[in-house]
Structure formats: C-alpha cells, structure tokens
Amino acid sequence: xxxxxxxxxxxxxxxxxxxxxxxxxxxxxxxxxxxxxxxxxxxxxxxxxxxxxxxxxxxxxxxxxxxxxxxxxxxxxxxxxx
Numbered sequence: 413x414x415x416x417x418x419x420x421x422x423x424x425x426x427x428x429x430x431x432x433x434x435x436x437x438x439x440x441x442x443x444x445x446x447x448x449x450x451x452x453x454x455x456x457x458x459x460x461x462x463x464x465x466x467x468x469x470x471x472x473x474x475x476x477x478x479x480x481x482x483x484x485x486x487x488x489x490x491x492x493x494x
Contacts, residue, residue, distance in 0.1 A: 416423060421432035428437055 416430040416435055418435040419433045423437055
C-alpha cells in the first residue's frame with residue numbers, strides 16, 4: 413500500500429489516483445502516512461490519554477472552593493481562639 417502525499421489516505425499500489433481526494437499518486441519515493449480510506453488519521457493513543465498541559469490559570473470553581481475552604485478554616489480557628 414502507498415499513501416497520498418496530500419491527505420495521507422491509504423491507496424493500493426495499483427491505484428493511480430487517491431481514493432479520498434483524487435490527487436495523482438507518485439509511484440516512487442516515500443509513501444505518506446497511511447490512514448483509513450474514509451477519514452483522517454486518529455491521534456495516537458498516548459496523545460489521547462495525556463493530561464492537558466497546564467496553562468498557569470486557575471479555573472473559577474477551583475478558586476471559589478479554595479476561598480471557601482480558607483474561610484472555613486479561618487472561622488474555625490477564630491472560634492477556637494475566642
């Protein structure tokens with residue numbers, strides 16, 4: 413099997429045109445990334461399972477819960493010391 417240089421779809425070695433985008437296939441050189449005939453390449457499994465990269469920003473619910481917890485701890489200490 414060969415691959416299309418334009419869209420990366422798989423093509424049989426006897427085909428001259430890409431079955432997905434219609435681009436003329438080269439018969440020499442390296443083949444493109446083979447993928448399903450009917451779509452684009454799915455992401456590799458490790459990329460799908462990887463945690464998102466931290467942006468350095470705190471979400472609003474996390475900030476609210478942190479402030480609520482801090483307030484409850486301060487109130488508890490105030491009552492205990494009073």
